[in-house]
Amino acid sequence: MGISDWTTREACSRQDQVLQAAARCFVEEGFHGASMSRIAKAAKMSPGHIYHYFESKEEIIKAIVQRDEEGACDFLERFRSYGPDELADQLVGCVIDGVKGNTDAFHSLLTLEILAEAARNPSVREIVADVDRKFRRGMADMLEDRLGLEDALMRVEAVSALFSGLTIRAIRNPDLDLERLTSQIQKALRALLEP
The missing domain is CATH 1.10.357 (Tetracycline Repressor; domain 2)
Incomplete structure (x- = not known):
């Protein structure tokens, strides 16, 4: 396994972490009620890190x-x-x-x-x-x-x-x-x- 394979797998894992956190926030607060900072907190990431994976x-x-x-x-x-x-x-x-x-x-x-x-x-x-x-x-x-x-x-x-x-x-x-x-x-x- 090369470094690029590990990096790709790590990025997919982090993206999945964001998606799971966002899904929970959307269910609890609604799409418009869930802010990016709230999603970041639920994903245990900084908002900047979230924006690294998703623009919005x-x-x-x-x-x-x-x-x-x-x-x-x-x-x-x-x-x-x-x-x-x-x-x-x-x-x-x-x-x-x-x-x-x-x-x-x-x-x-x-x-x-x-x-x-x-x-x-x-x-x-x-x-x-x-x-x-x-x-x-x-x-x-x-x-x-x-x-x-x-x-x-x-x-x-x-x-x-x-x-x-x-x-x-x-x-x-x-x-x-x-x-x-x-x-x-x-x-x-x-x-x-x-x-």
Whole structure:
């Protein structure tokens, strides 16, 4: 391992530290309530050090969204190795994790903060929409290719609406019966994956 590898890894670790601290601050104080100095304090860094990695809070929120894109790419990659007979079952099987993730209080609040900023800020909206578009297209391509589904993009849109809605439902109804809800979502997903 060379010095440049170590430096790159260290920078990624520090950036990740900033992103985690910023996410906590956005959830606790809102995007506009969280100052760069507050984020720096939460990250245990000086404000100048934060600016070394990110020029603004907008750049931080964009980096958080880009991190979500990496997660979406990993998700798609995980399913590319499955053939037609296994793919639908594997996708339905991952609903449990999807429900847990989309009803997690921290995730829900952070998602709503990001979407609120995307509604106000065209450059954040653009990156949020781009990440969503890439994921939907990647998933639709996989469903068309592996399962031969017609209208796959609209099916993916329906699934996306279902999971995005979980974020709001988790806030509006904190007493959701997640086990029963998961079962219903699995049934809905299985129906959407039928040719």
